[in-house]
Amino acid sequence: MKHFSPGLSDSIACVIEDPPQCQHCDSSSHVAGGLCVGCLLKAGLDPDDECAPETLVSALAEVNLPDKNWRLGNYEILEEIGRGGMGVIYRARQRHSRRIVAVKRVLGYHADSHETLARFRREAQAAASLDHPNILPIHEVSESEDGLPFFSMKFASGGSLQEVGPALRNEPRQCVALVAKISRAVQYAHGKGILHRDLKPGNILLDGAGEPFVSDFGLAKWLDTTSDLTRTLTIFGTPGYIAPEQASGAAAQLKPAADIYSLGAILFDLLAGRPPFLGSHALSVIRQAAESPAPKLRSLSQIADRDLETICAHCLEREPSARYQTGHDLAEDLERWLEGRPILARPVSSPVKVWRWARRGPVLAGSLAACLVLLSAAVFRQLQNYEMKSRLREQTVARQSIGVLPFLDLDEAAADNETAASLGKALARTFENIGPAGVVFLRDIPNSFAGGGSAEDLRAAGKSGRTRTVLTGTTRRTAAGRRIVIRLMDAATGELLFSQPLKDDFLSGGDAQTILEAGKSIYSLLSAEEFKSVTAAAQDPGLANEQTRDLIIAGRDLAFRYNANDYDHAIICFEKAIAIEPSSAIAHAYLSAALSSRIHYANSPGFLERAEREARTALSLRPNLPEAHRAMAVIYQQRDPHRALEEHFRTIEYGGLDYRTAYVIGGAYQNFGRPDRALRWLELARRWEVRRGETDSRIGDCWADLADDSKAEESYSRAADLHPEMPYGWLGICRLKLLAGQFNDARQLWTKRLAPLRHFSEVQQMQAQIEFFARDFPRARELYSELKQADPAGGGLFYGSISYESAFDRMQTEAASPPALEALRARIETRRQVTPQTSDVLYQLAADESIAGEIDAAILHLSGALEAGWLDYRSALLDPRFDNIAKDSRFAAIISKAKAQIATLQATVFSRSKAQNIAFNSERR
Numbered sequence: 001m002k003h004f005s006p007g008l009s010d011s012i013a014c015v016i017e018d019p020p021q022c023q024h025c026d027s028s029s030h031v032a033g034g035l036c037v038g039c040l041l042k043a044g045l046d047p048d049d050e051c052a053p054e055t056l057v058s059a060l061a062e063v064n065l066p067d068k069n070w071r072l073g074n075y076e077i078l079e080e081i082g083r084g085g086m087g088v089i090y091r092a093r094q095r096h097s098r099r100i101v102a103v104k105r106v107l108g109y110h111a112d113s114h115e116t117l118a119r120f121r122r123e124a125q126a127a128a129s130l131d132h133p134n135i136l137p138i139h140e141v142s143e144s145e146d147g148l149p150f151f152s153m154k155f156a157s158g159g160s161l162q163e164v165g166p167a168l169r170n171e172p173r174q175c176v177a178l179v180a181k182i183s184r185a186v187q188y189a190h191g192k193g194i195l196h197r198d199l200k201p202g203n204i205l206l207d208g209a210g211e212p213f214v215s216d217f218g219l220a221k222w223l224d225t226t227s228d229l230t231r232t233l234t235i236f237g238t239p240g241y242i243a244p245e246q247a248s249g250a251a252a253q254l255k256p257a258a259d260i261y262s263l264g265a266i267l268f269d270l271l272a273g274r275p276p277f278l279g280s281h282a283l284s285v286i287r288q289a290a291e292s293p294a295p296k297l298r299s300l301s302q303i304a305d306r307d308l309e310t311i312c313a314h315c316l317e318r319e320p321s322a323r324y325q326t327g328h329d330l331a332e333d334l335e336r337w338l339e340g341r342p343i344l345a346r347p348v349s350s351p352v353k354v355w356r357w358a359r360r361g362p363v364l365a366g367s368l369a370a371c372l373v374l375l376s377a378a379v380f381r382q383l384q385n386y387e388m389k390s391r392l393r394e395q396t397v398a399r400q401s402i403g404v405l406p407f408l409d410l411d412e413a414a415a416d417n418e419t420a421a422s423l424g425k426a427l428a429r430t431f432e433n434i435g436p437a438g439v440v441f442l443r444d445i446p447n448s449f450a451g452g453g454s455a456e457d458l459r460a461a462g463k464s465g466r467t468r469t470v471l472t473g474t475t476r477r478t479a480a481g482r483r484i485v486i487r488l489m490d491a492a493t494g495e496l497l498f499s500q501p502l503k504d505d506f507l508s509g510g511d512a513q514t515i516l517e518a519g520k521s522i523y524s525l526l527s528a529e530e531f532k533s534v535t536a537a538a539q540d541p542g543l544a545n546e547q548t549r550d551l552i553i554a555g556r557d558l559a560f561r562y563n564a565n566d567y568d569h570a571i572i573c574f575e576k577a578i579a580i581e582p583s584s585a586i587a588h589a590y591l592s593a594a595l596s597s598r599i600h601y602a603n604s605p606g607f608l609e610r611a612e613r614e615a616r617t618a619l620s621l622r623p624n625l626p627e628a629h630r631a632m633a634v635i636y637q638q639r640d641p642h643r644a645l646e647e648h649f650r651t652i653e654y655g656g657l658d659y660r661t662a663y664v665i666g667g668a669y670q671n672f673g674r675p676d677r678a679l680r681w682l683e684l685a686r687r688w689e690v691r692r693g694e695t696d697s698r699i700g701d702c703w704a705d706l707a708d709d710s711k712a713e714e715s716y717s718r719a720a721d722l723h724p725e726m727p728y729g730w731l732g733i734c735r736l737k738l739l740a741g742q743f744n745d746a747r748q749l750w751t752k753r754l755a756p757l758r759h760f761s762e763v764q765q766m767q768a769q770i771e772f773f774a775r776d777f778p779r780a781r782e783l784y785s786e787l788k789q790a791d792p793a794g795g796g797l798f799y800g801s802i803s804y805e806s807a808f809d810r811m812q813t814e815a816a817s818p819p820a821l822e823a824l825r826a827r828i829e830t831r832r833q834v835t836p837q838t839s840d841v842l843y844q845l846a847a848d849e850s851i852a853g854e855i856d857a858a859i860l861h862l863s864g865a866l867e868a869g870w871l872d873y874r875s876a877l878l879d880p881r882f883d884n885i886a887k888d889s890r891f892a893a894i895i896s897k898a899k900a901q902i903a904t905l906q907a908t909v910f911s912r913s914k915a916q917n918i919a920f921n922s923e924r925r
Helices: 036-046 050-060 112-127 162-167 172-191 228-232 244-248 257-272 282-292 304-315 327-338 352-361 362-399 417-432 453-465 504-508 512-526 547-557 564-580 583-600 606-621 626-640 642-656 658-669 673-688 697-704 708-721 729-739 745-758 761-773 778-792 804-814 816-834 839-851 853-866 871-879 881-883 887-925
Strands: 014-017 075-083 087-094 099-105 138-143 150-152 203-206 212-214 402-404 407-409 414-416 437-440 470-477 482-488 496-502
Touching: 075 099, 075 407, 099 112, 112 138, 112 150, 162 172, 162 203, 172 212, 172 257, 172 327, 244 257, 244 282, 257 304, 257 327, 304 327, 402 417, 402 453, 407 417, 414 417, 417 437, 417 470, 417 482, 417 512, 453 470, 453 583, 470 512, 470 642, 482 512, 482 642, 496 512, 496 642, 547 564, 547 583, 564 583, 583 606, 583 626, 606 697, 626 642, 626 658, 642 658, 658 673, 658 697, 673 697, 673 887, 697 708, 697 729, 708 729, 729 745, 729 761, 729 871, 745 761, 761 778, 778 804, 804 816, 804 839, 804 881, 816 839, 839 881, 853 881, 853 887, 871 887, 881 887
Parallel strands: 402 437, 402 470, 407 470
Antiparallel strands: 075 087, 087 099, 099 150, 138 150, 203 212, 407 414, 470 482, 482 496
16 A cells, blocks of 8 residues: 655645554554554453453544544545645545546545635636546536535556656656656646646546556646636746746736646656756756756757757747647657658757847847947958859859769669769869769669669659769679779769779879770760750761661560561661661661560571671670660570670679560579579679569569478469569479479469460460370371471570470371481481570480480580579489480489589579678668
């Protein structure tokens, strides 16, 4: 049981210590003399003690019971829990409902004090008129039999903020949440026209669940009245928590801002462990509050941040008009802080501080102002010219500033901030010797902008750094050393303005001449009024001519539809553009790309030869044209993949990273047998996707190469869900079932999901491959016949690298047909003479040699395919073309080696993923 000190307050919150213990049995006691009720009765009823009755009577006479009547109206009084100058508070039980309540009654000796009785009734009236979840509710207002008023209210068992404040001191969020609720309650009271005037931690009660309640409206004032009682009361409230105007001004002039001050003092106390002002007596505290600004919260509290300090300072302003004007405004800012949003209050600015100081000392302020005016007039003329020059220079620097983005490390497919920072510093030093220009490091830009970005990204970067241009670049290792290429782009349009390779030793200052030349070239661009003269449209006549520009754009859009008919129409558009403007490098480059892509639908050597001629023409016209390097990469893709990868890198170096290039580089690394690196590039491609899910099927292929079928199926399923009109996700899932030997499941999936998309040639190839691997040769022959009729030389680029001719040869040898075998050997001989050393082609050659019975040659070329990057050993185990070597121990050794390589790659992917997670978590901390 708690003991409440009488005389400190009328609030039921004044718990100060536990009651004393009985001297005889150590139980708690409220009886005078230190005896508990049990020991007293035992002494009085002891028949062996002749003096017992006298002892009992004597002891009872000494008991000091201020209230002898232990029933008050409808309430059974249980114990006294508080006593103040005006009233006494009991813990009581309502007789019929049996609920525990608190009852407050006027002290008996105030029965003749009209002011005290009026104030008590005023408190009851004020509290009873308020119905809010965080205002202590009044149950009943009545009078006792002797005519003294009393009222009952909710019993708050959790104590007050004065008691629990020390426990909350290291929990700023709980403190703020409590004060926000109190502010809402005070705002409600203000809305009902009631000003509390005595808000302090002791008057904020808590229930068992920690919910706060505003109590003790003994000093409450109706905002719209000026009664005699209000004017005659001399009680100011509690020093340290009352507003300065409350202690010095008339009560009738008080506004809601007075309670706002008290709320700020409560919050300050909870966070700092003391009220804003301390003194040896009440007048000292009141004088400090009136004459001095409140101390900074963070000077007394280590847990408060700048926003909480600003909120407290805004509440504790000496001028009422400078505080929050309503409890709602204060609660709103507190809730904003809890939610991590910016608060609305702002720290007092320096001009406002000066103005307030001037109001307190107008004579001194006027003298200083006069001196400043005279001094300003004297200095103005001297500074005017200098200021104009400085402003002109600042405008020039701002106009000629460069925003530096992270570079892209092409070896790691990751951001390279170190090189970007080094280059930016080197350029800044160079500009100091050339003219006014600035270098801004865009540190807040995410690493996904490494190497550049879309036009929208570059506009955002330029806006962030307030720069007209954006600089970025790439780094990579080559046989000749580290290669660094920088690119300067127009931040408004994203167009390329300048690009140049640099030597690696510029980082150590060894390539000063190259940096100087690059700096001069860049500075000349920055000085230009407009960039039209150096953009691609100005440099390429095909884009400068309106007629050819329309043809080029139309052809490019057709090529992005990825089907044979649209490629044919795109080729026609580019040919017409070249006929009009033969020197258009971009038109030649786009024509080359369209011809190369058309090969996927009709494997014609003539297309590839012509594509190479067009690409070389484009490079001769503009050696650094990104589109020309991209076209060359496509040409080299089959016959020299490493040269193709070099061209892709040059595409990024001169044109920046985009979705298509990142996607193709990912595919190149996959063909090299490096699905671990392929995944890095494909993840970059995903950031650039215009349509979500376009990259997922290729990512699924990488996971399938790593024999992680669960992750592969997850990626394939996402591709199928996001693009049900495309077959690639379902093709991947069907392939997984095929590799697992689940031929019936693969057939059912094909029928249910892929049959409606059979207009895609890949869908028909998958159906034929299912039957071929399942060794249903009659059905496979029918399906491959249809495919071969449409494209006699096709099929080698699909899963399993099964050309239509190769499949027919295997099925023909099943029937032991010599003419087919002779044709097969002739084709093998031709292929040996012209075959590039790529994994797909070596694998197809090994399959053909196995069909022909050339066992040693088949083993040799299959081993070469593995060295070149082939990893799909599961297809080889199912492929009927390898039946002649399937039982050869060398074939088994090749399969085992492929499995070992995959295990090594799996470990690499796992290690990198773990390192990225550690770095990510470190950044978050």
